[in-house]
Amino acid sequence: MRLTCPLCGSRDRREFHYYGAADYLHRPAAEDAPDAWDIYLHLRDNPAGVVRDLWYHELGCAQWLIVTRNTVTHEISGVALVAESAK
Amino acid sequence: MSDPVSALGGASYAGFATIREIGPLGMITLRAKGVKSLDKAIKAAVGTKVPAVRRIEIAGDKACGWMSPDEYLLILPYGGVADALAAIAAALKAEHHLAVDVSDARAVFRVEGAKASDVLRKLMPVDFDRLEPGELRRTRAAQVPAAFWQADGGFTLVSFRSVAGYVMGLLQHSAQPGSEL
Ligand SMILES: [Zn+2]
Numbered sequence: 001m002r003l004t005c006p007l008c009g010s011r012d013r014r015e016f017h018y019y020g021a022a023d024y025l026h027r028p029a030a031e032d033a034p035d036a037w038d039i040y041l042h043l044r045d046n047p048a049g050v051v052r053d054l055w056y057h058e059l060g061c062a063q064w065l066i067v068t069r070n071t072v073t074h075e076i077s078g079v080a081l082v083a084e085s086a087k
Numbered sequence: 088m089s090d091p092v093s094a095l096g097g098a099s100y101a102g103f104a105t106i107r108e109i110g111p112l113g114m115i116t117l118r119a120k121g122v123k124s125l126d127k128a129i130k131a132a133v134g135t136k137v138p139a140v141r142r143i144e145i146a147g148d149k150a151c152g153w154m155s156p157d158e159y160l161l162i163l164p165y166g167g168v169a170d171a172l173a174a175i176a177a178a179l180k181a182e183h184h185l186a187v188d189v190s191d192a193r194a195v196f197r198v199e200g201a202k203a204s205d206v207l208r209k210l211m212p213v214d215f216d217r218l219e220p221g222e223l224r225r226t227r228a229a230q231v232p233a234a235f236w237q238a239d240g241g242f243t244l245v246s247f248r249s250v251a252g253y254v255m256g257l258l259q260h261s262a263q264p265g266s267e268l
Contacts, residue, residue: 007156009141010217059212061155 003067004079008060015059022052022066025082048072054082091165094194094251102262104200108255112195113161113168114245117175119184120157128178132171133161143223143236152223152236160223160234160245165190194251196258199241205268206261207235207242229257 001013021044028036045051049072055065066085068078093110100106115132119125126137135144135151138159143152150162163171168188175186198206204215210228218224223236228246231253235244246254 007140009219012214015212 001074001076003055003065003076005057005060005063005065006079006081006084007063008057011057011060015057016065017056017058019054019056019064022054024054025066025085050077091191094248095255098255100255100259100262102206102259103264103267104198104203104206104262106206106255106258106262107197107199108194108251109197109243110193110195111165111190112193113163113165113171114188114190114193115161115163115168115171115175115186116154116189117159117161117184117186118157119159119179119182122179122182122184124178124182128175128184129159129161131174131178133163138223141219141223142221144221145238152234154223154225154234192248194246194248194254196244196246196254197241198244198258198262202267203241206258207244208268209261209266210257211235228254 002010003013003016004010023040023044026040028040050068050070053067053069055067057063057065064082066080066082067076069076091111093108095108098108117128129135129137129151133149133151134146135149138144138151138153140153143150148164152160152162154160161171168190172186172188175184207213208215211226211233213224213226218237221236223234225234227233228244231246231250233244233246233254235242244254
């Protein structure tokens with residue numbers, strides 16, 4: 001498996017560290033209801049299909065990436081910088 | 088003015104590939120993002136266009152490499168750095184940027200010969216078969232940061248000057264006759 005980092009180009013999977021669903025980008029505010037925190041921490045979809053995950057390019061540019069991947073076909077349809085997507 | 092001296096005084100080694108410490112070489116780190124006159128500044132300093140992502144543009148003894156989304160490495164003869172800095176300052180007068188002479192912070196090596204890539208393959212986590220023409224690769228050589236690109240039938244490798252001896256040792260060891268891949 002290879003990921004095409006927007007900054008570093010096509011690199012082997014072993015250069016990256018997997019973190020989890022891209023939902024982690026949407027952290028509730030400290031004063032938000034426990035429900036919001038429960039959803040943020042624990043409630044995940046588990047689709048057979050397209051997922052968006054966070055990966056860290058540990059042995060490359062040290063950027064966080066959003067990788068869009070299909071869990072059925074293993075096709076990777078997108079790799080984007082978290083830093084750019086937040087704008 | 089004192090004479091500029093390279094880190095290892097031009098040390099060289101002839102193994103299955105040739106290793107040469109070259110320099111001193113003029114180097115300027117230019118940091119700027121989203122500035123309008125970036126192309127003018129780079130043109131004025133080293134005569135190249137703005138390099139694309141992961142690329143180095145070479146024009147004779149000058150070059151400009153892409154280092155990150157807001158960083159460029161300008162390479163030129165050692166004696167031309169002051170003029171190049173002045174040209175950058177003039178071109179980017181009204182825009183936010185940083186340009187610093189880092190010539191004396193670096194050591195530069197050439198690795199040449201038909202099997203030059205074998206020397207580097209042993210030291211760097213880089214898939215050399217996927218290197219693209221004109222690619223500048225930031226990586227590491229064993230335990231220290233390094234960057235390199237391919238030009239004129241060999242590789243030019245840049246490291247920090249403080250580890251020049253370590254890098255020369257690595258390259259020599261890796262280029263020992265009989266240790267080709
Ligand atoms: Zn990267």
